[in-house]
Amino acid sequence: MKKIIYLTCFLAIVCAIAGGALTVVNDMTAPVIESMAIEAEKENLELIYPGADFTEVENTDDTGLILGIYEAAGQGYVYKLQNTGYSSTPFQFLIAFNLDGTVGGYQMLQSSETNGFGARAWEDEYTNTILGLTSSDAFPLLSGATVTSTGVVEAIDAAKAHFNALQGIEYDENAVAEAPALATGNPVALNSDLADYNATVTDEVADGDKTTYTVTAYGFGLLNGQSDYSENVFEVVVNNTDLTIDSIAMTQFGDTAGIGDKIDTPEYFDLFKGATIDSSVDTVTGATFTSNSAIAAAQAALNAAGGQ
Amino acid sequence: MNKNKSSFINGLLTENPVFGLYLGICSTLAITTSLNNAIGMGVAVIFVLTFSNIIISAMRNIIPNEIRIPVYIVIIATLVTIVEMLIHAYAPSLYSALGAFISLIVVNCIILGRAEAFASKNGILASAMDGISMGIGYTLSLLVMSLIRQILGTGILSFSNPFTDATIFSFTIIPENYVISMFKDPTGAFLTFACCAAALTAYINHKKKKEASR
Amino acid sequence: MELVSMFIAAVLINNIVLTKFLGMCPFLGVSKKMSSAVGMGVAVIFVIFGASLISYALYYLVLVPLHLEYMQLITFILVIASFVQFVEMVIKKYSPSLYKALGVYLPLITTNCTVLYVAQQNITEQYSLIETIVNSIAVPAGFLMVLVIFAAIRERLESADIPECFKGNPIALVCAATMALAFSAFAGLV
Amino acid sequence: MQVFYAILFGVVLGGIYAGLYYMNHKTPVPKGCENLKADCEGCKVTSCEMHPSHNIKETNHD
Structure with missing residues (x-):
């Protein structure tokens, strides 16, 4: 019985010395090793807080x-984030929060x-919309x-969660930003x-002082x-009295799905309300052609109404 | 003294750890794709093998016989982790090249084999000498293997300083389109190893026959 | 589905013996006869499966919270060694027939590179629990398969006429080279 | 603080291993498989107990 105690103690001591030495x-x-790891990341972090x-x-x-x-001592926290967007290779970017919670930097x-x-x-x-947020x-x-932006926002939310927990800021994490601002x-x-948009009126229905034109473009x-x-x-x-829309x-939508159909929102079409032949209407960024075809249709309708 | 000298010689040739005793084949086959990997690994093994031999032979009387192998393994594991940390901190490029193989040195039969066969029976100085000679024998075999595989496999013989990654020398021996890329793959590794081992056995048999005939 | 492709990859494509060169010591030593090869293979599957799971659990439950990651190597080795002793004891007590088939090979496995490699691979590749289980069965299964094929070849080698200096291990390695060549055909499978 | 955990962890693992090692060597080998031999003379790992070079030693002092 003594033998086993001696063996166990011996091995235990050897392991203890090993653990201690390690x-x-x-x-x-x-x-x-840690400072070497930071060295590698340094020149990326310098982009946001130079010299920190x-x-x-x-x-x-x-x-x-x-x-x-x-x-970054005394300035804020930088998060190196990665997520997969449209393309198979994941994208990496930096988001930084200053100590007061405002976004300190956003860098791809x-x-x-x-x-x-x-x-x-x-x-x-x-980038400007993000830099303005907290x-x-x-x-x-x-x-x-x-x-892509869903992936970006998802990654930023993870960074926000960590930052707010660190700084003890209460925030409603599942708040969703209102419908994406139509740029x-x-x-x-x-x-x-x-x-060249070849907008032609195909049908005209008069109804009191308003006429409804069906225009193809x-x-x-x-x-x-x-x-x-x-x-x-x-x-x-078109309102015939003051020739306004x-x-x-x-x-009917005939352009590229997912891109052109973005203009089909009340928010965009309301921009046309009250427009006359001399006023001008914004186009939706990223869907310029379809917006122009809508504007060409409105122009054809106004010309047809004006022609009366 | 000549006992240490003879153990030094036989460490290199007759009892060559790799081709003679087939110890440490796992890392030999895998690491010898490039010259500086081989040398890096060789140096690491020399360091660990020598120190483990010294420590084990110093404690050889204390270690109870029943649990000598686990104690050896724990000592070697500690040494290897320490070597791994030092290389990780001070030679990062070497660390990224050797990677998993540093931690595999522990189970590398060569160190355990020598610890058991030699260190546990001889004095500290003899064990240290044996550790160095076995380590050098191991590194030489790695060199032979990596020379063959690198020249035949990639046609370029290059060696870069592990600490600063600057290539010290690099020249092309076989032009690009005559390169046998099989030697970079596992197949080539097995073949090269088999031929080297056979060559060594042939040499030893030939020497024995010469001594026998005299 | 992804687990199945992982299993096939571990067994056929990056087979632990033919592409990672691990487990060469038993591969050369034990594969003289088919029965010993099968015995060794099954013992290895059993040990790798158990030891990897214990190491996985120990790593994530003890080492990570205590920031003792650098102790990983020693812990895994001691876990593997203890598990081998434990298995040998259990088999000795409860199933003599199993001990007759496998018992002899268990102490061999303590110094086997494959067990430690699989245990570490589960950590470095950050596998989840299910992936660890699949990996801990697939890799030794690949090892067993290669060992059995190799034993079959080697039995025929006895009657082959081999040059003097190639006898023994060198010719075994030449066979391994041909097998590695054959297995590299699986590369694009998954 | 960490040194304490490391040493404690080492002692626990070492203890478990030594205990199992000892208990294993105490459990009797089931009858009928006393002289099991693994035919692994090809492998030159002298450290493993199965290696032929061990038999001479074991036979004389058991």
């Missing part, structure tokens, strides 16, 4: 979206999203880049030359001569 060496080399000294914060995130969390590291759509998530238009706001999606811009005058596909596209058909109601609606 801890000593680990305490010696761990800081070196960074320490790595323990990454307790289990969503797998946060690759690394770095604290690598992404192979389709440019013109997904890649717009890192162009100034979306860690307790809900981040909006980006119309025309829904797949509209560069207005087109109703009297401009839209002849070319869209993105037909303009570029691509097959299996058809015209867009709009119903424009009472309302406009799209009854």
Whole structure:
């Protein structure tokens, strides 16, 4: 019986010495390894807080979206995030929150999203909306880049959760930003030359002082001569007394699904209300051709009403 | 003293750990795709093997016979983890090259084999010498293997300083389109190893026959 | 579905003996006869499955919360060694027939590279529990398959006429080279 | 603090292993498989008990 005690003690002592020695060496080399890891990330972090000294914060995130969390002493926290968007290779970007909760920086590291759509998530238009927000706001999606921006917002939410927990900021994490702000811009005058959209009135129904025109107009596909596209058909109601547009609606959609059909929202068509032949109406960014075909249809209706 | 010298010689040739005793084949086959991997691994094994031999031979009288193997394994595991940490901290490029193989040195039969066969029976100095000679024998076999595989497999013989990653020398021996890429794959590894082992056995048989005939 | 492709990949494509060169010591030593090869293979499956699960549990329940990740290597080795002793004891007590078939090979496995490699692979590849279970069965199954095929070849080698210096292990390695060549055909399977 | 955990963990594992090792060697080999031999003379790992070089030692002092 003595034998077993001797054996067990001996092995236990050897393992104890082993454990102790390992801890000593680990305490010696761990800081070196950690500082080396930060060195590698440094030049990315400099993009946001130039000149700050960074320490790595323990990454307790289990969503797998946060690759690394770095604290810029006295300035804020930088999160290195990764998610998959439209393309199969995941994109990586940095989001930073200042200590007061405002967004300190938003920087793309690598992404192979389709440019013109997904890649717009890192162009100034979306970047400015993000830079204006704080860690307790809900981040909006980006119309025309829904797949990518959903991935971006999902990753930022993970970073927000960590940051707010760290700073003890209460926030409503499942608040969803209101319908994605329809990015509209560069207005087109109703009297401009839209002849190649070939807007033709196909039907006219007078109803008291209002007439409803059914107008067909070319869209993105037909303009570029691509097959299996058809015209867009709009119903424009014109008020005959002051020749203004009472309302406009799209009854048939013939352009690229997922892109052109974004204009088919009341929010956009309300912009036409009260427009006369001399006023101008915005186009939806990312769906310029379809917007122009709507404007060409409105112009044809106004011309037809004006012709009376 | 000549006992240590003879153990030094036989460590290299007759009792060559890799081709003679077939110890440590796992890492030999896998790591010898490039020269600096081989040398890096060889140096790590020399370090671990020598220190483990020294520690084990120092404690050889204390260790009870029944549990000598587990004690050896724990000592070697500690040493390997320490080596891994040091390389990770101070030679990062070497660390990324050797990766999983550093932690496999523990189960690498060569260290356990020598610890059991030699270190547990001889003095500290003899064990240290044996550790170094076995380590050098191991590194030489790695070198032979990686030379053959790298030249035939990629046609380029290059060696870079593990600490600063700067290539020290690199010249092409076989032009690109005559390269036998099979030698980079496992098949080539097995074949090269088999031929080297056969060559060594042939050499030893030939030497024995010469001594017998004299 | 993804688990099945993982299983096939572990058994056929990156087979642990032919592409990762692990388990060469038993591969050369034990595969002289078919019965010993099967015995060794089954013992390895049993040990790898049990040891990997215990190591997986120990790692995530004890080592990670205590920040003792650097102790991983020693823990796994001690777990494997203890598990082998435990299995040998249980088999000795409860099933003599099983001990007659496998018992002899159990102590061999303590110093076997494959067991440690699988235990570490489950951690470094960050497998979930189910993936760990599948991996811990697939890899040794690949090992058993290769061992059995190799034993069959080797039995025929006895009667083959081999040059003097190639006898023994060198010719075994040449066979392994041909098998590695054959198995590399599976590369694009999954 | 961590050193304490490391040492404690080492002791626990070492203890378990030594205990199992000892209990294993105490349980009797089932009858009929006393002289089981693994034919692994091909492998030169002298450290494993199965290796032929061990038999001479074991036979004389048991």
